[in-house]
Amino acid sequence: MRAAKGDRIIIRGHRVGEPDRDCEVLEVRGADGGPPFVVRWGDSGHETLFFPGSDAMLQHFEHATTGGKRS
Amino acid sequence: MRAIEGIRRSGVAIGPERTMREAAEIMERSGVGALAVVDGDHLVGIVTDRDLVRRGLARRVDPQARVDSLMSSPVVTIDADADLRAAYAVFRENAVRRLAVTERGRFAGMLAIDDLLINLSADLADLMRPVTAETIIGHRDSPVPATTS
Numbered sequence: 098m099r100a101a102k103g104d105r106i107i108i109r110g111h112r113v114g115e116p117d118r119d120c121e122v123l124e125v126r127g128a129d130g131g132p133p134f135v136v137r138w139g140d141s142g143h144e145t146l147f148f149p150g151s152d153a154m155l156q157h158f159e160h161a162t163t164g165g166k167r168s
Numbered sequence: 169m170r171a172i173e174g175i176r177r178s179g180v181a182i183g184p185e186r187t188m189r190e191a192a193e194i195m196e197r198s199g200v201g202a203l204a205v206v207d208g209d210h211l212v213g214i215v216t217d218r219d220l221v222r223r224g225l226a227r228r229v230d231p232q233a234r235v236d237s238l239m240s241s242p243v244v245t246i247d248a249d250a251d252l253r254a255a256y257a258v259f260r261e262n263a264v265r266r267l268a269v270t271e272r273g274r275f276a277g278m279l280a281i282d283d284l285l286i287n288l289s290a291d292l293a294d295l296m297r298p299v300t301a302e303t304i305i306g307h308r309d310s311p312v313p314a315t316t317s
Contacts, residue, residue, distance in 0.1 A: 111199065
């Protein structure tokens with residue numbers, strides 16, 4: 098997954114009824130836009146390092162109306 | 169399959185100075201049950217929801233306590249390029265449910281026993297498919313080749 102500052106990452110719920118999670122990419126630490134990313138989780142304000150797995154989808158804000166793209 | 173390719177869920181890491189309360193809130197917000205604790209690029213520990221309960225809540229630790237006072241350390245790891253089957257042995261030899269996957273010495277993700285079980289069940293399903301089809305559709309014998317005797 099390659100991301101840029103301002104992108105949104107969505108993690109789909111792992112169980113039935115579990116809500117999706119989302120975070121905003123604040124900084125890209127890897128080479129060529131790769132992970133890890135410094136992200137902020139929703140409106141909680143918590144910042145963490147994020148290492149995307151197969152459950153994560155990247156959404157560029159400029160393409161927000163076309164939906165997510167599976168990484 | 170490489171160990172890092174067996175990971176099903178995203179990994180989340182925090183600094184050792186973060187508090188127990190923050191760790192709990194981040195777990196809730198990100199949907200993970202274990203956080204890697206990294207100091208700069210260095211993986212220094214793992215803190216799980218179980219750690220927060222047993223080492224924190226049960227002992228009435230101040231929620232503002234640092235996570236490095238609750239985390240498990242040293243961390244059991246596996247290299248990202250290792251064969252995924254090597255993870256079975258690591259799990260077997262260590263009483264852990266999650267392995268930190270490292271790439272060039274840096275944390276790269278968290279491999280859970282659940283991930284191995286899911287991959288294993290998918291492999292079994294692939295193996296079972298022709299057997300199941302044969303049971304349902306019936307056994308097909310190859311035609312006997314014609315002979316000229």
